[in-house]
Amino acid sequence: MEKILVVEDDAHISEMLCLLLGQSGYLPVAAFSGTEALLHLGQGGFGLVLLDLMLPGKSGEEVLEELRKTLSKVPVIVLTARVDKETTIKLLRLGADDYVTKPFDNNELLARVEARLRRSDDERGEAAQLTHKAIRLDLGAFDAFAGDKKAGLSKREFEILHLMMANPNKVFTKNNIYESVWGGEFWGDDNTINVHISKLRGKLFAISPDEEYVQTVWGIGFKMSD
Amino acid sequence: MEKILVVEDDAHISEMLCLLLGQSGYLPVAAFSGTEALLHLGQGGFGLVLLDLMLPGKSGEEVLEELRKTLSKVPVIVLTARVDKETTIKLLRLGADDYVTKPFDNNELLARVEARLRRSDDERGEAAQLTHKAIRLDLGAFDAFAGDKKAGLSKREFEILHLMMANPNKVFTKNNIYESVWGGEFWGDDNTINVHISKLRGKLFAISPDEEYVQTVWGIGFKMSD
DNA sequence: AAAAAGTTTAAGACTTTTTTAAGACTTTAT
């Protein structure tokens, strides 16, 4: 699910935007100031940014400028009340990908969000990657790598690792894993997950023998090793 | 020097645009109808397209649609007199990158052209050569070659291969393939894609027997072999 | 030391993919 950063200081508008995006299947994250936005952006993982121009802390222009300085290519759609051409030109030159003038039409905003996301998917070539210690999970290739060595994960193994790497600090119970990966009620006395974890460990060991990646938390479940 | 295709039937506006672009260091190429535009686009080599919507021959929408069907990623900026939201949404969904309403301001147009070109430079990294190992995909001939041996692909086979070669690192699910090549909802338990993949493999094998090109990723889909 | 929890192995069940072939459909040429 695509994460979208919503940078907007007006709580009412922010809420409305998050609701709209949430209903459309995106994962909105709200930031209420320019500085907060940059903190979030530092974490990475966003597919798109909706950026208001008038912000406390740092202006939208400054946020955009700093973001582009870090060479981040995340698409940015600017929300603006100003409509003069100079502002537009400046924004485009700074690296905005599009802009929407307030008050905006929800459908138009959504269409622009979709167009931008679709296009950046296409252009990225390969999908986003999650990394943990020496392993890199390639979401486009559906596999894990250590350097250039491929683990050759099966679908379930990949999904289990993906789940755990998305939240490396969380301990996942078998119940958690079963419901996320298999998608149904957990039957309890099932050894299936243990077997998959075992095979997953084997494949990770094969490409990166000096680290332990999947840690067991006795009586509770599994997590990524610290 | 960047080639820009100017698709505009009004000779006066076309000339003005070409002059403006020429003065800014681009190489404008004028097309005066939709069909002419598609002929030029078939040759490739354009860094950007300025596309008027009201055209003789084929409408701008049709041109855009056909262009995107061939998976071309060339940025398109639409020139339009219409400003209603529905048109906007449709254009963005069809894959336009931006639009400018007529009458437009020269500076704004230039800024948008620059923004778009700069961005696609960044993202392209290097010019997309549609070759993979020993096979070369000829987008004009709608066929694949190994050396001088022709595969004789059918339209669907060509489109599947084109899709996968455009992103050789990505795994394509059957859903991906169906929606890109057939262009509709995927019905699920359909064997059609498997059969096409099988035939495609057969034809690639016939012209280049020593390599495997289409790899299956179990439980997920297909990708170009590493 | 016993019980509980986790790990590993290997075999068979199960699912997905490949291939083949026949008929439906589409396009092209006459």
Place this chain on the structure above:
DNA sequence: ATAAAGTCTTAAAAAAGTCTTAAACTTTTT
């Protein structure tokens, strides 16, 4: 409009790969 040629879809059986189960083994907790 019709015939011919080529392409696409469907169905079914074979092949390949993955998942689950069960049982034996190891580690941790009480």
